[in-house]
Amino acid sequence: MASDLLELLNASKDYVSGQTIAGKLGISRNAVWKALQRLRSEGYDIEAVPRKGYRLISSEAAFGQKSIAAALHTQWLGKELLFFSEIDSTNEEIRRRSRKGAKEGLMAVADRQTDGRGRRGRGWTSPAGTSLMFSFLLRPVFPPETAPMLTLVMAIAVSRGISGECGVKTGIKWPNDIVLNGKKLVGILTEMSVEPDYIQEVIIGTGINVSVKDFPAELNTTATSLFLETGKHFSRAGILAAVSEEFERCYAVFCEDRNLKRLAGEYEQLCVNKGKRVRVLDPKGEYEAQAGGIDEYGQLLVTLDSGEKRSVYAGEVSVRGIYGYI
Numbered sequence: 001m002a003s004d005l006l007e008l009l010n011a012s013k014d015y016v017s018g019q020t021i022a023g024k025l026g027i028s029r030n031a032v033w034k035a036l037q038r039l040r041s042e043g044y045d046i047e048a049v050p051r052k053g054y055r056l057i058s059s060e061a062a063f064g065q066k067s068i069a070a071a072l073h074t075q076w077l078g079k080e081l082l083f084f085s086e087i088d089s090t091n092e093e094i095r096r097r098s099r100k101g102a103k104e105g106l107m108a109v110a111d112r113q114t115d116g117r118g119r120r121g122r123g124w125t126s127p128a129g130t131s132l133m134f135s136f137l138l139r140p141v142f143p144p145e146t147a148p149m150l151t152l153v154m155a156i157a158v159s160r161g162i163s164g165e166c167g168v169k170t171g172i173k174w175p176n177d178i179v180l181n182g183k184k185l186v187g188i189l190t191e192m193s194v195e196p197d198y199i200q201e202v203i204i205g206t207g208i209n210v211s212v213k214d215f216p217a218e219l220n221t222t223a224t225s226l227f228l229e230t231g232k233h234f235s236r237a238g239i240l241a242a243v244s245e246e247f248e249r250c251y252a253v254f255c256e257d258r259n260l261k262r263l264a265g266e267y268e269q270l271c272v273n274k275g276k277r278v279r280v281l282d283p284k285g286e287y288e289a290q291a292g293g294i295d296e297y298g299q300l301l302v303t304l305d306s307g308e309k310r311s312v313y314a315g316e317v318s319v320r321g322i323y324g325y326i
């Protein structure tokens with residue numbers, strides 16, 4: 001609701017009365033008031049003038065240390081919070097802090113990255129003000145082979161957090177791309193440092209295309225943003241808060257089980273590959289198959305035309321739809 005109000009105020013250069021807002025959004029005056037308070041608590045500067053209404057003065061402050069801290073209602077994630085207007089990479093910053101002994105839950109958020117990193121050695125760039133980029137540090141005490149599953153845990157949290165906060169239906173392209181209307185909305189980069197018998201650190205970095213208006217030609221057909229899909233601007237602090245709270249919930253379940261048994265159902269409901277024909281890009285040889293769900297280790301279960309069943313491990317392999325990205 002706060003995001004609908006933000007959109008409305010954003011679109012209007014003049015004051016908008018509480019009654020007009022209530023009418024346009026189909027909510028009570030009381031709900032308008034609550035949504036206003038929420039936006040203000042996130043740092044939006046909204047002027048209220050008796051008999052005229054409300055006007056958005058500036059949203060510049062809306063994404064910074066203060067507004068993010070105000071929006072976060074987590075137990076432990078992001079309690080230690082770093083905000084950067086510009087940084088090389090939030091994953092890299094977390095790694096530097098981790099090496100100096102930072103604790104689990106440290107979160108770094110940036111408005112712009114100068115050396116943002118994507119998976120498979122690719123980069124990740126977005127203009128300032130358009131994207132939600134953040135990373136956090138985990139120090140799980142479970143065996144090293146368990147750690148890669150955390151990227152699927154994060155995928156559930158990101159998909160659910162965005163859907164809940166923005167009222168859109170996102171899905172997961174196995175293992176951890178978040179998609180909206182068939183295009184990639186979010187990338188997750190999980191980096192870990194492990195010793196033979198313990199995990200030193202896991203850094204999960206997420207880039208969400210919030211208000212990006214255009215993408216480089218090579219990404220145009222596969223990438224999208226919340227703005228491009230909905231025509232609306234959403235609060236980055238609000239999205240971060242929703243995702244973080246979802247992550248705490250999912251991570252608690254995962255830490256108890258050390259596998260995805262209890263989270264697999266939730267994952268499969270979001271997984272856009274399930275029940276679809278996929279092309280498995282296995283370095284040992286590509287093939288087509290029918291995708292099922294995932295097993296408790298996060299492997300994608302596929303059935304080949306011959307009837308042979310295989311479990312696909314995300315570390316080496318990715319999948320595509322047979323007609324394109326999904």
Ligand code: BTN
Pocket residue numbers: 088089090091092113115116117118119120122124133134135186187188189205206207208
């Ligand atoms: C992908 O290639 O799909 C993963 C992209 C991950 C990008 C995020 S943005 C925040 C964090 N910092 C980085 O340098 N990368 C991740």
